[in-house]
Amino acid sequence: MNNMSPDLPPFMNSQAGSPPPMASSGSFAQSMGAFGTMLKIQEAISNKFPSSKVPWKDTRIFLRAHTIESIRSTSLYVFMIRLFKEVGLGEMQLIGYAPMHYVFAVPGCPVCNIYPALHNQKVCVATSDALHRFFKEELELDCTVEETECVKDSGAVCKFKVSLQPISAYKVLLDDNDRLILAGKKPANIEQSELCNRVEILTIYKLLDQGKLSDIGEAYIQFAGSIPFKEKIFDPPWKTAEELKSIVSKHDAFGSAFGEMAAKVQSINSTNTKIPPTPSLSNVSPSSVPSVSHVQGQTAKIKDEAKNASSFAELIAKMKKQN
Ligand SMILES: [Zn+2]
Structure with missing residues (x-):
């Protein structure tokens, strides 16, 4: 503890393991700010990653894409880039590709900015860890991740290389038809x-060579034959997000509709007069305007339904039935 800064609490001075110490020569406030930012990122990762599992069906499309442009246009890539931005790791993008190797860059990397006092070392452990976790846990792809260039280490931009473990990549990449082709049969x-x-694609991944099973292919078939992989079928996380979005937009419509109705009832109660004509009601004949007691009854009913309905979709269904 010889290099312990006098203005740092002991827990900030631990030199053991990663991530690097926070701004070891910066001010205490700076260190605490960095600590808070880091905590926020870790918390966001813990919240969002577990619900970001991707089915093999979609990871397969990502693995089959073999140009930077085609990889960037897969749903998985778009989802991943959005996820990393949402958790606070910046605007990541794919800049390099070779089969089983992906190089991502983060221009203006926010993780580097957390360590204003650090220089001459690669500091973006949080990003490397998040990439490893996403590939390993959310995609079921074993891999190694290395920060190959860092702004804090005289790099132009922070770069991360993800290298897939071949057996793991083949496990997700190959479907039944691929396995038939490798066995020399036409699906x-x-x-x-x-x-x-x-x-x-099987040739790019070195499983076939000149249309025939390669040595790697043969070794893999033997290996895979002894381990039956179980593919789980479920919806990709971006599908859930799209569904939630549509429910939220319905919710907004209902919320404002309900609010408008409640406000109307409120004004009726306080002034005890007939409903004043509003622009939207100006063309409605007086007989079609619902009576005050009817509106109040409906509002109370909807309020009760809202209390009892366990989901918003259920509530919408009940409201439709009433009308
Ligand atoms: Zn960096």
Whole structure:
């Protein structure tokens, strides 16, 4: 503890393991600010990552894409980039690709900015860890992640290289038709163009060589034959997000509609007069305007329904039935 800064509490001075110490020569306030920012990122990761599991079906599309442009257009890539931004790790983007190797860059990396006093070392452990966790836990792809360049280490931009462990990548990449092709059989019901496409991808991944099973392919088939992989079928997380979004937009519509109605009843009660004509009601004949007691009754009913309904979708369904 010889290098302990006098203005730092003991827990900030631990040199053991990663991440690097917070601003070891900065001010105490700076250190506490950095500590808080780091905590926020870790908390966001803990909150969002567990609900971000991706089915193999979609990871397969990502793995089959073999140009930077085509990878960037997969749903998984778009989802991942949004997720990393949401947890506070910045605007990540894919800048390099080779089969089983992905290089991501984070221009203006926010993690580096947390350590204003650190220099001559790579400091973005939080980003490396998050990449590893996302690939390993959310995609079920074993991998290694290395920060190959860091702004804090004279780099132009922070860069991270994700290298997939081949057996793990093959496990997710190959579907039943691929396994048939590797076994030398032509799958039924697939077009010639799809067959060519699959052969191309199996060749890129070095499982086929000149149209024949390669040594790697043979070794993998033997290995995989002894371990039956179980593919879980479920919806990708971006589908849930899209559904939630549509429920929220319905909720907003209902909320404002309900608020408007409640406000109307309120004004009726306080002035004890007839409903004043509003722009939207100006063309409605007086007989079609609901009576005060009717509106109050309906409002009370809706309030009760709102209390009892366990989900918003249920509430909407009940309201539809009433009308
Ligand atoms: Zn960095």
